[in-house]
Amino acid sequence: MPVMEFLERNAREYPNEIALVELNPEEKDTRRTTWKEYELIQPDRFEPYRREITWGVFNEKANRFANMLLGRGIKKGDKVAILMYNCLEWLPIYFGVLKTGAIAVPFNFRYDAGEILYCTELAEVDIIVFGPAFIGRIEANAERLSKGRLLIYVGDNCPTFAESYHELVADCSSQGPDIPITDEDFGAIYFSSGTTGFPKAILHKHQSLTQAAEMEQKHHATGREDTFLCIPPLYHTGAKFHWMGSLVAGSKAVLLKGTRPETILSAISKERCTIVWLLVPWAQDILDALDVGQLHLEDYELSQWRLMHIGAQPVPPSLIRRWKEYFPNHAYDTNYGLSESTGPGCVHLGMENIHKVGAIGVPGYRWECKIVDEDGKEVARGDVGELCVKGPGLMTCYYRDGKATADALKDGWLCTGDMAMQDEDGFYFLVDRKKDVIVSGGENIYPVQIEDFLRRHDKIKDVAVIGLPDRRLGEKTAAIIELRDGMECTEAEIDEFCRELPRYKRPKEIIFNDIPRNATGKIEKPKLRKMYGADQLVAQENRA
Template sequence: MPVMDYLERNAQLYGDEVALVELNPAEPDNRRLSWKEYSLIEANSFAPYRREITWSVFDEKANRCANMLLQRGIGKGDKVAIIMYNSLEWLPIYFGILKTGAIAVPFNFRYDAGEILYCAELAEVQAIIFGPEFIGRIETNAERLSKGRLLIYVGDNCPSFAESYHILAADCPSTKPDAPLITDDDLGAIYFSSGTTGFPKAILHKHQSLTQAAQMEQKHHKTGREDVFLCIPPLYHTGAKFHWMGSLISGSRAVLLKGAKPDVILSAVSQEHCTIVWLLVPWAQDILDALDSGELKLADYELAQWRLMHIGAQPVPPSLIRRWKEYFPHHDYDTNYGLSESTGPGCVHLGLENIRKVGAIGVPGYRWQCRILDEQGQEVPQGEIGELCVKGPGVMTCYYHDEEATAAVLHDGWLLTGDMARQDEEGFYYLVDRKKDVIVSGGENIYPVQIEDFLHKYHKIKDVAVIGLPDRRLGEISTAIIELKEGMSCTEAEIEEFCLDLPRYKRPKKIIFEPVPRNATGKIEKPVLRKRYGIENLVAQETQR
């Protein structure tokens, strides 16, 4: 059952109920409202900072988009890119593309002009739908992008090189489009890898993957008709979209929040009576720090209805969840593991009933299988470290136009994740590190995540990344880039003393106090750090010769 059918079902059954709310807690001059100002505004008078649409309007908007694309010659098998910030328009456009039988191709909104062109050509898109924030980036290569492609602009004051989405869609019927039958075996979407190992790869999925992810999310988190999901991460990312699809399956309301400051998040939960919130590690950390400092007080918010906080997209320090439970003892918690090649999070998850196992990424998700293999492709004994492999109905079809890369990670339906893991005696999987992030120092394998988890326990540290830097004697040395909490000061000697509890070979050999860069999905940008400090380290070594 393709996910578009769930939208049409919801429009029929719950047509007058609110499906999506968009919150933008900033005034027209872009001054952000304080949480006190926000909390004093009634929900029904939040305009222009609050917009909402019902399920019937959602479906009608998707139909208009689909009919518009069909009129412009876009049909089954074609590819349509979206590059927009989160808004009420994003999901109806996504579903409109799917309703035509075309393949939806979300672009990372951080792409520069060159990356947009690269991904458009790699995925062979026939149209690009973009928002006002991307006019300059599209215009840079407008001549090349417009060759054989439609450029469709969503917003006011349409640039001369594009066509206006609102004008085109306004003249199109809001009824179900006359499009070919679409099944779970048809191609549905292309997502791009995060590009942490080079240029992004185009990841091709069937509709089966989208339906699997949606149904799995609803089952894992028991999303019901009365739940309200708060969505903060960008919708181009599989995590945000497919966590939201739990609301699609259950026919419940969701809130798209623009902004991730602690006061804005808690205000949105309070104002909109949110029950499920998906956070990235930095956002959860920021909330805890604001509560620790007294900047925020839980008594100022209405949070009793908030039942579940879950985290994904990156390793989660157990110390963070222990702190979280001190402030929110009634919360259920889940860790979600996945990758775009497995249609986002959930192929492995902790499970609401397993909070005692915090630190593990969990057990196989709904309809998934897992195993751990060595370099020869053989399963390792329980407890030993190897590469995590997953198999299920959400595995990608292939890397589009990249047979070599596909063959490297797909073996008999099993997806090699590139993540090193181990399984304990109860069957829970623990992420050790990315295969490519393992540091080999003096012949010893060092797993950065283990050191990062340890350093996160130090009360002055806000964030930390451990990378390997080149060393003439040892090959690589472990280096900790440490971001301190606001107002804190710290010395290398303090960190070295704290690390005495680590085995000697795991202790960072170099410490750098600098901000830790993370991408839009919360992952540490280790290639950026390796390039930044690796070059500097090589220069320093050459200078010492």
């Protein structure tokens, strides 16, 4: 069943109930809105920016956009790119695309002008829908982007090279289009994160989208009374498909702009959020603010908050232990997934398994997993190998990249590129990215294990371990360490702390600096390798 049917059901059964809230407590808004279903904001009132939309209006907006696209000649299999920050328009536009039978193509909002052009041409995009923040990036290649394509602008003061979204949909029918769509039709193209080079276009059928939505609702027991707080960007499969648990349940969600600890807790308190998905840095910031007394839990209404879950990256067990000290009644969960597996959940810890913190979990709803060696043979339990997954949310292919598809999909299994092991209880533990493994003096060193250890140090806020070129060992381990605010630390102090590690795992170089992370919280290790690896190699060559 295509996911649009959940939206249509919610519009029928709960038309006047709130579906989405767009909230930015850090922005003061004095603008009037032209959308009749929103409460008018008077010019002399200064209030945090907040809009809301019901399930009925959500569906009507999706239908209007779908009918507009059909009127402009869009048909099944065409591609519509979405390049916007999180806002109330985002999801109705996404669902409008799906209702036409076209393929939704969300763009990473961090793409520069060249990357936008590259992904547009790779995915053979027919229409680009973009917001105010991207005018300059679209305009930089407007002549090439507009050639044979429609550019649609969502916002005030439409640029001359685009057409206005609000004007285009104003007179379109709010009735759903009569386009037959099945689970086997193509529904979306997502892009790999690009942390390993140029993004690859990942093609999914509607079956993948429905699988992800139903799995999320099942994993977190999302019900009609829940309210989900969504902070990460909707272009990413993680945010969108975690939200789709609310779609399946027919419950409210809040799109929050802002990641400061007080912003997050205020939104949870005022909007009565019950399920919150955090990235590791945000959870760490909340704990740090509580530790130093910048936040006081008694200032917020948090009794309804039942679940905190984290995904998109390995979660330090020490963080969850600290979290439970402040929030002993919270259920905790983590999910593992890739855009190739329609985002989070192909491996899933489960709220009942907090005793296994550190594991990524067991196979998710309708998924299978195995760990294989270099020859594709399953390894013995307890041994490290490459994690492979199989299930109904698997990608069809890397669009227009047969070689990459053949490398990743083998006999119906996705080779994830992540190194993992399975313990005696059947739980999977992520060891590291295959390409991040450091080979030093013939020993395989897994950076995640060292990172987890170093995060136990009470002065360390974040850490990334990478391999740097070494004439004798081939590679040596280097730890880039970001300290907590106001803390001072020396290399000698870190060296002493690391004496608990086996000698071969101890970092050979300590670098104090900020840790770069992408929009979904993943450490940008290629950027760190470029920053430090090339410099090290040049220095070695100069000394030789």
